Amino acid sequence: MLIHSAAQLLTIVGTPQRGHALGDLGVIENGALLIEDGLITAVGPSNEMRAIYAEEEMIDASGSVVMPGLVDPHTHVVWAGDRAAEFEMRIQGKTYMEIMQAGGGIVSTVRKTRQATVDDLIFETRPRLRRMFANGTTTAEAKSGYGLDTESEIKTLDAILALDMEGPMELVPTFLGAHAIPPEFKDNTQGYTDLVCEEMLPAVKKWAVGKEQKMILPFVDVFCETGAFTLEQSRQILKTARELGFPLKIHADEFDNLGGVTLAAELGAASADHLVVTSKEDIAAIGASDTVAVSLPCTPFGLAEGEYTPAKDFLDANCILAIATDINPGTAWCESMQFAITLACRYLRLTPAQAIVAATLNAAAAINQADKIGSLEPGKQADLLILNVPDYRHLGYRIGGNLVKTVIKKGQIYPN
Ligand code: NIG
Ligand code: FE
Numbered sequence: 134m135l136i137h138s139a140a141q142l143l144t145i146v147g148t149p150q151r152g153h154a155l156g157d158l159g160v161i162e163n164g165a166l167l168i169e170d171g172l173i174t175a176v177g178p179s180n181e182m183r184a185i186y187a188e189e190e191m192i193d194a195s196g197s198v199v200m201p202g203l204v205d206p207h208t209h210v211v212w213a214g215d216r217a218a219e220f221e222m223r224i225q226g227k228t229y230m231e232i233m234q235a236g237g238g239i240v241s242t243v244r245k246t247r248q249a250t251v252d253d254l255i256f257e258t259r260p261r262l263r264r265m266f267a268n269g270t271t272t273a274e275a276k277s278g279y280g281l282d283t284e285s286e287i288k289t290l291d292a293i294l295a296l297d298m299e300g301p302m303e304l305v306p307t308f309l310g311a312h313a314i315p316p317e318f319k320d321n322t323q324g325y326t327d328l329v330c331e332e333m334l335p336a337v338k339k340w341a342v343g344k345e346q347k348m349i350l351p352f353v354d355v356f357c358e359t360g361a362f363t364l365e366q367s368r369q370i371l372k373t374a375r376e377l378g379f380p381l382k383i384h385a386d387e388f389d390n391l392g393g394v395t396l397a398a399e400l401g402a403a404s405a406d407h408l409v410v411t412s413k414e415d416i417a418a419i420g421a422s423d424t425v426a427v428s429l430p431c432t433p434f435g436l437a438e439g440e441y442t443p444a445k446d447f448l449d450a451n452c453i454l455a456i457a458t459d460i461n462p463g464t465a466w467c468e469s470m471q472f473a474i475t476l477a478c479r480y481l482r483l484t485p486a487q488a489i490v491a492a493t494l495n496a497a498a499a500i501n502q503a504d505k506i507g508s509l510e511p512g513k514q515a516d517l518l519i520l521n522v523p524d525y526r527h528l529g530y531r532i533g534g535n536l537v538k539t540v541i542k543k544g545q546i547y548p549n
Contacts, residue, residue, distance in 0.1 A: 202271025
């Protein structure tokens with residue numbers, strides 16, 4: 134299949150883009166792209182490609198931008214119920230942390246998620262994934278973390294794997310047993326930390342190696358934050374996970390700066406995420422590492438807070454910067470990476486080109502998939518979007534709509 138005559142074909146070829154090198158889209162005007170067996174096999178100017186591949190099925194993309202599928206590298210998309218009432222409380226003046234300390238917040242979703250069966254979780258999550266896909270997300274990371282006991286966490290991971298199998302969106306699993314302190318350990322946070330290390334991580338490893346579907350272990354993530362896990366507890370969990378062979382992630386600096394970003398860089402984590410109140414030292418540490426800095430602009434926006442990731446400081450420090458939605462029922466129910474781009478342009482001051490790379494190739498790097506997805510180059514999976522606009526800067530510029538005309542996933546066409 135040959136997609137041709139794209140007004141702009143965004144190739145984004147090469148390795149993840151560091152620091153101020155961010156934003157190299159590798160635009161081919163009047164570009165074309167060949168797909169064979171679900172893979173991209175050639176990319177180039179339309180006139181040449183149409184002559185060489187004249188026998189192929191043709192898709193005319195004139196007047197359109199063709200770009201890599203969006204990658205959402207941080208989601209809590211699997212949950213039961215909703216927290217609309219808490220949203221209203223926040224609008225009336227309560228803070229996210231006050232609601233959490235009063236027994237609401239994450240643990241209220243935990244109550245609902247514990248009661249749900251795997252099928253219930255699949256049933257509630259599927260429509261969210263369908264909408265994310267229609268909005269251009271072709272691969273998403275998906276975290277557990279609303280179970281907070283071994284059985285409920287594994288139930289969530291089972292739902293993630295089932296939804297990944299079902300497709301069309303691909304899901305990359307993360308175990309976030311250390312998302313919050315469950316009510317039964319309210320006064321014994323160290324006891325829960327030890328349970329994560331001694332019981333849950335070995336159980337998740339056993340679960341993962343028993344599956345044929347994913348040959349790799351899921352990521353292990355920790356919410357390193359006041360009211361959740363201390364820096365020492367985060368270190369204990371991540372070091373134990375690393376010894377068991379898991380790749381790592383961390384939630385850090387959403388509200389308080391505890392040093393989680395430097396910890397992530399030291400341990401070789403794939404990413405450190407949130408990064409709103411990160412110190413200069415922590416920014417320097419992540420900039421000197423291969424750990425991807427994942428900013429989640431929908432979260433301060435969802436909480437109606439004024440402070441966002443200081444993206445320029447991260448770029449000055451030569452970081453690999455990515456963005457994600459953080460879709461979750463508490464702080465940011467956002468199903469659109471296009472909306473994350475729109476916010477990143479305004480509040481992180483990224484140009485549309487920078488935000489697009491942060492949402493594709495660099496986002497793929499945050500989930501260790503940059504060799505397979507995130508750019509349009511021969512050998513990569515044919516995950517791409519045909520947009521209803523002739524200029525990529527409409528991403529970022531427009532607010533709250535959906536510019537995707539067609540999603541192509543592993544070479545299969547899904548029209549909107
Ligand atoms: O990334 N910070 C922790 N986790 C989510 C919020 C989850 C929730 O409130 O349910 C986040 O913002
Ligand atoms: Fe999160």
